[in-house]
Amino acid sequence: MQIIKNKPIFEILSSEKELQEQLLRIERAGRTCYQSNKKEITLETAQKFIKMLLQRGHESVIEHSNLTVKFPNVSRGFTHEMVRHRLCSFSQESTRYVDYAKTGEGPDLENFQLKCVAPPHLDENKKVILEDGREMSFVEMLKEQEKFYRALRKANWLPQDARQILPIGLKAEIIVSANFRQWRHIFELRCGLASHWEIRSVLVALLLKLKEILPCVFDDFILAGQDANGLNYFIKEKHEQ
Numbered sequence: 001m002q003i004i005k006n007k008p009i010f011e012i013l014s015s016e017k018e019l020q021e022q023l024l025r026i027e028r029a030g031r032t033c034y035q036s037n038k039k040e041i042t043l044e045t046a047q048k049f050i051k052m053l054l055q056r057g058h059e060s061v062i063e064h065s066n067l068t069v070k071f072p073n074v075s076r077g078f079t080h081e082m083v084r085h086r087l088c089s090f091s092q093e094s095t096r097y098v099d100y101a102k103t104g105e106g107p108d109l110e111n112f113q114l115k116c117v118a119p120p121h122l123d124e125n126k127k128v129i130l131e132d133g134r135e136m137s138f139v140e141m142l143k144e145q146e147k148f149y150r151a152l153r154k155a156n157w158l159p160q161d162a163r164q165i166l167p168i169g170l171k172a173e174i175i176v177s178a179n180f181r182q183w184r185h186i187f188e189l190r191c192g193l194a195s196h197w198e199i200r201s202v203l204v205a206l207l208l209k210l211k212e213i214l215p216c217v218f219d220d221f222i223l224a225g226q227d228a229n230g231l232n233y234f235i236k237e238k239h240e241q
Contacts (some may be wrong), residue, residue, distance in 0.1 A: 001143045002115045008205030013068040029059040047216040068177040072134045075117035077168045088178040096160035115171035120227035191234040
């Protein structure tokens with residue numbers, strides 16, 4: 001069993017040039033609404049125009065955009081939450097077709113190890129008492145599930161059948177595409193204080209990066225504080241309309 005102490009890892013698959021070019025398209029679309037066409041639209045005018053749109057609550061215009069991000073080394077719990085955002089497109093690691101016993105050319109049913117994400121604010125090696133009196137740590141419990149998966153695979157269960165025993169903390173990978181408006185909605189929900197520690201830690205890191213790349217779109221998300229575990233949370237600034 002390999003334990004991943006979750007780090008906020010992500011990869012933005014849309015290039016910065018591509019993202020900035022989309023700002024120009026957003027201004028062109030928005031000026032159609034106002035019939036205020038300009039002779040020249042530049043990155044500077046687009047950034048100013050988009051800030052104005054967001055301040056007025058006219059967020060539908062920023063739907064003329066797309067941002068694709070890969071999230072490796074997250075848990076199945078993370079992906080379960082992400083796929084609830086229905087206005088996104090997803091490509092996710094499959095527990096049906098990925099054989100976790102496969103190493104190199106074929107399955108190694110004796111030596112393979114599962115990877116699982118552990119809460120970074122808890123001691124995964126601290127033992128707790130089970131109802132039958134035994135004491136086990138989080139890591140030991142996961143190792144037991146790994147044994148169960150290995151036993152099923154040795155008994156000729158296919159990966160798509162043996163996966164029923166896998167934990168929600170199992171390492172996963174997912175690619176997510178959505179327009180800027182939907183990403184703003186995701187950040188509002190998943191970077192707030194009430195969100196789960198794993199998805200918040202990853203998406204806060206992504207939000208901070210996007211505030212650098214696309215400040216006109218994401219600058220109104222402001223740091224609001226830290227939770228009891230020292231993890232930052234953000235809120236979206238309210239605009240007077």
